[in-house]
Amino acid sequence: MQYEDFYRRSIESPEEFWAEQAQAIHWHVPPQEILDYSNPPFRKWFVGGQTNLCYNAVDRHLEERGDQLALVGWSTETDSVRELTFRELHREVNTFAAALCSLGVGKGDRVVIYMPHTVDAAIAMLACARIGAVHSVVFGGFAAHNLALRIDDAQPKVLVCADAGSRGGKVIPFKPLVDEALARAQHPPVHVLVVSRDLAEVSLQPGRDLVYAPLREIHADAEVPVEWLESNEPSYILYTSGTTGKPKGVQRDVGGYAVALALSMWSIYDVRAGQVMFSTSDIGWVVGHSYNVYGPLIAGATSILYEGLPTSPDPGIWWKICERYGVRTMFSSPTAVRVLKKQDPEWLRRHDLSKLQYLFLAGEPLDEPTADWITSALGKPVIDNYWQTETGWPVLTLMPGVELKQVKLGSPGLPSPGYRLRVIDETTGEDVGPGQKGVLAIQPPLPPGCLTTVWGNDDRFIASYFSHFREQLYSSLDWAIRDEDGYTFILGRTDDVINVAGHRLGTREIEESVSSHPAVAEAAVIGVHDEIKGQVPVVFATLRQADGDAAETACQMMRTVTEQLGAVARPSRVYVVGALPKTRSGKLLRRSLQALAEHRDPGDLSTLDDPNALEEVKRALERGADAGN
Ligand code: ATP
Numbered sequence: 001m002q003y004e005d006f007y008r009r010s011i012e013s014p015e016e017f018w019a020e021q022a023q024a025i026h027w028h029v030p031p032q033e034i035l036d037y038s039n040p041p042f043r044k045w046f047v048g049g050q051t052n053l054c055y056n057a058v059d060r061h062l063e064e065r066g067d068q069l070a071l072v073g074w075s076t077e078t079d080s081v082r083e084l085t086f087r088e089l090h091r092e093v094n095t096f097a098a099a100l101c102s103l104g105v106g107k108g109d110r111v112v113i114y115m116p117h118t119v120d121a122a123i124a125m126l127a128c129a130r131i132g133a134v135h136s137v138v139f140g141g142f143a144a145h146n147l148a149l150r151i152d153d154a155q156p157k158v159l160v161c162a163d164a165g166s167r168g169g170k171v172i173p174f175k176p177l178v179d180e181a182l183a184r185a186q187h188p189p190v191h192v193l194v195v196s197r198d199l200a201e202v203s204l205q206p207g208r209d210l211v212y213a214p215l216r217e218i219h220a221d222a223e224v225p226v227e228w229l230e231s232n233e234p235s236y237i238l239y240t241s242g243t244t245g246k247p248k249g250v251q252r253d254v255g256g257y258a259v260a261l262a263l264s265m266w267s268i269y270d271v272r273a274g275q276v277m278f279s280t281s282d283i284g285w286v287v288g289h290s291y292n293v294y295g296p297l298i299a300g301a302t303s304i305l306y307e308g309l310p311t312s313p314d315p316g317i318w319w320k321i322c323e324r325y326g327v328r329t330m331f332s333s334p335t336a337v338r339v340l341k342k343q344d345p346e347w348l349r350r351h352d353l354s355k356l357q358y359l360f361l362a363g364e365p366l367d368e369p370t371a372d373w374i375t376s377a378l379g380k381p382v383i384d385n386y387w388q389t390e391t392g393w394p395v396l397t398l399m400p401g402v403e404l405k406q407v408k409l410g411s412p413g414l415p416s417p418g419y420r421l422r423v424i425d426e427t428t429g430e431d432v433g434p435g436q437k438g439v440l441a442i443q444p445p446l447p448p449g450c451l452t453t454v455w456g457n458d459d460r461f462i463a464s465y466f467s468h469f470r471e472q473l474y475s476s477l478d479w480a481i482r483d484e485d486g487y488t489f490i491l492g493r494t495d496d497v498i499n500v501a502g503h504r505l506g507t508r509e510i511e512e513s514v515s516s517h518p519a520v521a522e523a524a525v526i527g528v529h530d531e532i533k534g535q536v537p538v539v540f541a542t543l544r545q546a547d548g549d550a551a552e553t554a555c556q557m558m559r560t561v562t563e564q565l566g567a568v569a570r571p572s573r574v575y576v577v578g579a580l581p582k583t584r585s586g587k588l589l590r591r592s593l594q595a596l597a598e599h600r601d602p603g604d605l606s607t608l609d610d611p612n613a614l615e616e617v618k619r620a621l622e623r624g625a626d627a628g629n
């Protein structure tokens with residue numbers, strides 16, 4: 001099959017195309033109508049159809065692959081491996097579902113899951129799905145403040161947490177954070193259910209808090225019937241990364257999501273029943289939802305959940321896991337690869353990776369030096385994916401399951417089925433031609449799998465995504481260029497633009513240029529106010545070798561940018577730092593750098609990963625630039 005034919009059918013005959021794809025999942029009641037778009041921009045897929053995510057992910061496979069591995073939880077942090085077959089997973093999910101029911105959780109009730117990246121978290125998610133409860137997973141690395149905000153937005157009946165998480169060998173007790181969050185929250189849950197990993201003592205508030213272990217015993221043989229949901233009822237809420245501001249509560253449906261994931265598993269990731277997928281994401285992000293839990297399980301594949309740093313106990317750990325389980329497709333992020341890039345590529349070559357076919361990367365721009373490094377170290381196709389929490393599955397990628405197209409460095413590739421992409425001029429609102437820069441937009445109706453609304457806030461849904469252009473088009477405001485062959489290049493976010501003496505420069509372009517210097521590990525570029533030019537680029541960079549000559553390298557970075565992009569893009573200052581401020585999902589928090597560089601309050605830092613990175617930046621600013629003035 002040719003990609004072009006496949007994609008064209010999805011655009012020209014969407015109802016026929018999606019009706020066909022819908023057959024990949026189990027429907028308790030088949031859909032009565034494929035698409036209802038009578039109330040734009042809201043749309044409904046598979047109207048009247050009744051299905052269930054847990055049934056499709058677990059029950060459906062019992063007969064044919066009950067004894068096949070469903071989930072593997074590999075933890076470097078606790079030095080443990082937990083393997084569950086589909087049958088064992090079915091057992092655990094039923095037990096957990098029964099425990100939730102005993103706490104009064106039913107269809108439509110929200111359950112906040114605040115847990116590390118473990119099999120238990122996946123069990124909790126699937127148990128919610130089974131009984132029609134709406135889960136909202138909050139990344140286990142978030143602090144009490146972030147947790148409280150999400151609790152108040154979702155208003156859960158129950159909060160499920162672990163006793164502790166662990167990062168780089170450091171145990172982080174969760175329960176005190178939960179207690180603090182509940183003290184702050186306006187709408188605290190009725191119950192807190194603690195799943196203990198024997199990592200930390202927990203103190204319980206009588207009447208409110210319970211430990212899961214005794215409930216697990218009580219409900220050890222429970223059979224909890226599946227709650228069949230109408231295709232458009234909510235399955236979960238998941239908050240965006242908050243790179244640009246207050247996170248948005250993305251609401252996902254049931255049927256459209258299951259169908260889109262089923263399609264993406266074979267066509268994009270080329271993974272089918274019985275094969276193995278390893279995504280290094282965390283369960284707290286959309287990749288964790290779609291490609292650690294629901295996608296692989298719906299496909300009848302084995303999914304690997306890895307808890308730990310990519311470099312511990314040594315930088316070969318991911319590849320060791322690939323070898324052990326015969327991983328076919330791996331999924332990670334450029335940030336994680338950049339961590340490995342600081343290590344010897346020999347670590348990859350020590351393991352038998354003959355079963356591994358592809359590495360997919362998503363979440364942020366994949367710079368060419370990183371892409372080159374990992375491609376040559378791995379010797380397999382490295383495929384960039386562009387998508388968002390909102391879309392739930394890739395918007396742009398290559399689809400080796402349909403036809404393996406040529407990788408073009410710097411581009412995440414071609415549109416996934418059902419995505420009608422447009423590149424729009426931000427001022428005129430007209431489509432721009434090939435090779436011209438514009439804002440990436442999706443012509444509604446959004447395909448199955450994408451968000452149905454912002455939780456509890458339809459107005460914010462319309463205001464955030466559909467009100468940027470004359471026409472009602474969906475956009476999360478990323479710059480893009482489409483070339484003659486239809487490959488789309490993502491140039492960064494529209495708010496990441498610097499205006500130097502009337503020239504509009506994307507921070508991404510300058511970052512790429514700085515990163516092309518072999519000594520640079522990573523760079524962040526911001527525009528800082530300048531009396532004469534309006535704004536000037538300022539660079540913050542980390543070096544691959546901490547003991548490199550900062551001043552000399554900084555001068556070379558300036559020369560590199562000037563040579564590659566012209567004098568207009570020449571950084572006015574370069575600061576070499578030990579770490580860059582990022583969100584917990586690994587995205588550069590340029591707005592915090594910007595604020596510090598302009599002596600402003602950095603504002604809401606609740607999504608910041610490592611406060612030390614910001615301290616480093618502050619110190620660097622006080623100390624003065626390594627190059628420039
Ligand atoms: P918020 O919407 O709260 O500001 P966020 O946009 O970072 O946060 P996510 O949904 O995690 O939340 O990230 C989606 C964004 O990440 C995209 O809009 C895009 O800017 C960026 N992105 C994702 N994948 C890629 C990619 N392959 N190449 C370039 N950018 C990417």
Ligand code: MG
Pocket residue numbers: 240388476
């Ligand atoms: Mg966004």
